[in-house]
Amino acid sequence: MALYEHVFLARQDVSGQQVDGLIEQFKGILEQNGGKVAKIENWGLKTLAYRIRKNRKAHYALLNIDAPAPAVAEMERQMRLNEDVLRFITVRVDELEEGQSVMLQKRDRDDRRRGRGDREFEGGGGGRDRDRDRDDRPRRRREDDFGSMDNE
Secondary structure: OEEEEEEEEEEEEHHHHHHHHHHHHHHHHHHHHOOEEEEEEEEEEEEEEEEOOOOOEEEEEEEEEEHHHHHHHHHHHHHOOOOEEEEEOOOOOOOOOOOOOHHHHHHHHHHHHHHHHOOOHOOOOOOOOOOOOHOOOOOOOOHHHHHHOOOO
């Protein structure tokens, strides 16, 4: 059997429990066809780089799969039919990653930084210019500053 990493994106308006249900549904399809899921990671709701089917956010999930190719093909076919799945990608790998994926490690690292009270991670605007008033900004040049625009 081959090893695969599979990531799918679910619509933003489905709940976390429904995402878990989707994961179990696809896991069941793989197991019925002779495969097994080595690891499941739910990465949560994340902002998309661009809108997909009018969604600005999506629930991300990772499955590490050890299954024959027909089992993966059937799971992908079921994903194409499911309206809650926006996108998916399956990549064949030589070996499966042990431990947490890079995405979960990044989230843990960000949570630790936020816990220390670093100013750059607190909510709010742009950071370095946040405390400046509008009056401190340099004056913009307007058409009047260049004199008459007509050639007289």
